[in-house]
Structures are given as structure tokens and as C-alpha cells.
Amino acid sequence: MDTIGPMGRPEAWSELEGIYADLERELSTLRPLCRQSSKCCRFKEYGHQLWTTSAELDYLVEHEGLPVASGSESGTCPYLKDGLCGVRDHRMLGCRIYFCDPAYASAMAPLYEKYHARIKELHRRHGLSYEYAEFLTAVDRRLGAQS
Numbered sequence: 001m002d003t004i005g006p007m008g009r010p011e012a013w014s015e016l017e018g019i020y021a022d023l024e025r026e027l028s029t030l031r032p033l034c035r036q037s038s039k040c041c042r043f044k045e046y047g048h049q050l051w052t053t054s055a056e057l058d059y060l061v062e063h064e065g066l067p068v069a070s071g072s073e074s075g076t077c078p079y080l081k082d083g084l085c086g087v088r089d090h091r092m093l094g095c096r097i098y099f100c101d102p103a104y105a106s107a108m109a110p111l112y113e114k115y116h117a118r119i120k121e122l123h124r125r126h127g128l129s130y131e132y133a134e135f136l137t138a139v140d141r142r143l144g145a146q147s
């Protein structure tokens with residue numbers, strides 16, 4: 001299996017963008033509420049974790065670069081800027097699907113499963129190494145690899 005190289009994978013990325021677009025369409029009918037509290041990006045404070053796949057992290061880093069510092073100590077996403085996502089167009093499935101709206105809670109897990117399965121399949125079809133990892137740990141690993 002290949003890993004994604006520095007030149008990127010335009011076909012894989014365009015398929016990933018299609019998956020994200022399908023999700024947006026589904027979300028537009030479910031209409032979960034976002035109060036822009038940024039709770040979902042302050043992992044430690046709110047006691048949750050963000051997990052992501054290797055291709056999604058490659059897609060994010062290729063388009064936005066690695067953050068200047070790790071978020072592990074603060075437990076906050078290093079891409080959070082002034083209370084808003086600084087990498088909105090290239091954020092991962094977990095970021096796109098999570099809403100703290102209680103009316104949406106029961107819809108979230110099946111939706112996540114469905115789209116995560118499509119992204120996993122994308123790895124297979126494009127011959128990409130599949131890894132599913134906690135986001136801050138995965139970012140730290142990449143920061144460590146470049147130093």
C-alpha cells in the first residue's frame with residue numbers, strides 16, 4: 001500500500017470532497033443547531049476526543065499545513081482561531097458531523113458510521129494506508145516527524 005506523497009492525490013481528494021458534500025446535503029435536512037461555542041474544538045475542557053483517518057489528515061495538512069504548535073498540552077485543537085475553525089474548508093469528518101444540539105444526538109452515530117465507512121473504502125480504492133487515530137496524537141506525530 002502506498003502512503004500519500006507530498007504531491008497529493010487529486011482523484012482521492014476530489015472523492016473525499018464529494019463525500020463531505022453528500023454529508024452537507026444530509027445535514028441540511030437534519031438541520032442540527034450550532035451555537036458556535038467552540039466546545040467541540042476544546043477537547044480536554046469538554047471531555048471528548050476527535051478521531052480521524054490518515055487520508056483526511058493528509059488532506060488537511062496538504063491544504064492548510066501543520067499547526068505551528070501542538071494542541072496536546074492545552075487539549076484544544078491547534079487550528080482553532082479566535083473561537084472559530086481556522087481550516088473550515090478542509091476539516092475532518094468528525095468536525096463536520098459533531099453538533100452539541102441534543103435534538104440531533106441520536107442521528108449522529110449512524111451518520112458517522114456511514115460516512116466513516118465511505119472514507120475507509122476510499123483508502124482501499126486509492127491504495128492509501130489506512131490509520132484511524134486520535135487527532136492531537138496524530139498531529140503530534142507529524143510535528144515530531146518534521147523536526
Ligand code: SF4
Binds near residue numbers: 079084086088
Ligand atoms: S479542525 Fe476546526 S472544527 Fe475541527 S476541531 Fe479543529 S478548529 Fe474545531
